[in-house]
Amino acid sequence: MNTIQYKYVLLAFACLILFCFCLGAALFSPLLLIPGVFGLVGFYLVDKKYLRCPYCGRHNALDKLFIAKRRKFYCVHCWEQIIVE
Ligand SMILES: [Zn+2]
Numbered sequence: 001m002n003t004i005q006y007k008y009v010l011l012a013f014a015c016l017i018l019f020c021f022c023l024g025a026a027l028f029s030p031l032l033l034i035p036g037v038f039g040l041v042g043f044y045l046v047d048k049k050y051l052r053c054p055y056c057g058r059h060n061a062l063d064k065l066f067i068a069k070r071r072k073f074y075c076v077h078c079w080e081q082i083i084v085e
Contacts, residue, residue, distance in 0.1 A: 003083045008050035009065045015043035016062070055080040 022036025053060060056078040064073060068084040075082055 002054040002080075003085050004051060004054070004065060004068075006069055006084050008046055009062065009069075009084065012043050012046045012051060012062055013066075015039045015046065019043065053077060053080070053082060055082075 016039070018039030019036050022032050022034075022039060025032040026036065047059065047062075051060070051062070051065060052058060053075040055075060058075070058077045060076055060082070064076075065082075065084055067073065068082060073082050073084065074080065
């Protein structure tokens, strides 16, 4: 199936937000870096497993995938159309 699930785009985005939030919060307490690392690892795994181009398997920017829900989007590497649903 040559589509990307939109929920995984949201999940990756949530992981990034968690990471950024923890990075900021770590200024006050270094212990908060630990959930931040989980967020980063989660983002990496989701990106690797679900957000790669179905045709060439390479990475596309997350913000582009966001927009792809509403308009046509072509992989920046192989120029095949990616459908996000
Ligand atoms: Zn591609």
